[in-house]
Amino acid sequence: MLNPQAPQGAQAAPRDPFLMLTPAGALRAHARAQPDKDGAELQTLMNGLGAPLRSAWLAESPARRALLTEALQKGWVQEMAHPLAAPNVSLDSYLPHAIAGLSGERMAALSSDEGFCLARVGYSEDEAETLCAAAVEFFDFAARQKQRGWRGGQAICMHEDLDMLMPRTTFMLFWVDGIGYWIIVGGEPLLNNNAFVELVWGLRAAGVRFRMKTERRPSILKGEVQDTHKPSILKGEVTLEQAPSILKGEVRIEQAPSILKGEVQDTHKPSILKGEVVLEQAPSILKGQA
Numbered sequence: 177m178l179n180p181q182a183p184q185g186a187q188a189a190p191r192d193p194f195l196m197l198t199p200a201g202a203l204r205a206h207a208r209a210q211p212d213k214d215g216a217e218l219q220t221l222m223n224g225l226g227a228p229l230r231s232a233w234l235a236e237s238p239a240r241r242a243l244l245t246e247a248l249q250k251g252w253v254q255e256m257a258h259p260l261a262a263p264n265v266s267l268d269s270y271l272p273h274a275i276a277g278l279s280g281e282r283m284a285a286l287s288s289d290e291g292f293c294l295a296r297v298g299y300s301e302d303e304a305e306t307l308c309a310a311a312v313e314f315f316d317f318a319a320r321q322k323q324r325g326w327r328g329g330q331a332i333c334m335h336e337d338l339d340m341l342m343p344r345t346t347f348m349l350f351w352v353d354g355i356g357y358w359i360i361v362g363g364e365p366l367l368n369n370n371a372f373v374e375l376v377w378g379l380r381a382a383g384v385r386f387r388m389k390t391e392r393r394p395s396i397l398k399g400e401v402q403d404t405h406k407p408s409i410l411k412g413e414v415t416l417e418q419a420p421s422i423l424k425g426e427v428r429i430e431q432a433p434s435i436l437k438g439e440v441q442d443t444h445k446p447s448i449l450k451g452e453v454v455l456e457q458a459p460s461i462l463k464g465q466a
Contacts, residue, residue, distance in 0.1 A: 201252030277371030280364030289356030
């Protein structure tokens with residue numbers, strides 16, 4: 177198809193949008209501790225620190241093309257014209273901001289599956305801890321029912337009025353990297369907005385950055401330190417006898433640390449370390465000779 181604004185004969189560049197999960201897609205992909213095949217593929221959209229291009233994501237697996245068609249139809253994935261970066265802030269300050277947008281009354285808490293309150297907004301500390309403890313009870317209940325074959329739903333709502341039009345408190349469980357989280361929302365739940373996507377992606381991005389940091393840290397013991405200036409005994413590049421030594425006069429005394437500075441300059445004396453004298457022949461403080 178020709179671009180009407182392009183010179184005659186010029187082909188329009190193929191549209192290659194960026195892909196990211198919608199709120200429904202984020203919940204679909206992270207609803208289980210062990211995601212199904214489609215859920216695991218959808219999670220890969222959040223594997224990096226930026227939204228992937230459609231062409232790059234599809235190139236990794238031909239089977240994703242059919243999944244993308246279904247995901248777009250069901251509203252699990254959204255296409256964007258501009259790049260999108262993952263949240264890059266401290267979780268301590270980010271989480272309260274992220275969960276606030278999930279409640280019409282800006283009352284929310286985030287709990288681990290063990291009942292620890294990770295973030296809160298709108299609730300007092302006591303209220304948040306009570307709700308997080310209640311979430312653990314719901315988690316145990318859901319686990320028992322799952323063993324009996326009942327899948328149930330993905331959220332629990334508490335009502336105070338008989339018409340049950342608006343829940344007073346909503347509990348929803350989701351999983352990130354095998355860790356369970358409860359989002360607890362007071363008043364009107366606003367889970368179907370991008371604040372939930374940002375919350376999930378923020379948690380995943382924190383894990384990605386931590387792994388990148390630890391994987392990049394070089395280790396001498398693993399042979400990952402590249403020292404182009406000096407050979408390394410630990411890497412087997414030089415034997416102990418070949419290593420530069422103050423005792424052999426091969427290193428200037430100014431380069432030596434602490435006690436050795438100005439205190440060890442006897443390069444003319446025979447050395448036990450160099451095999452020039454046996455232990456019995458060496459002067460000894462214990463023998464009163466040094």
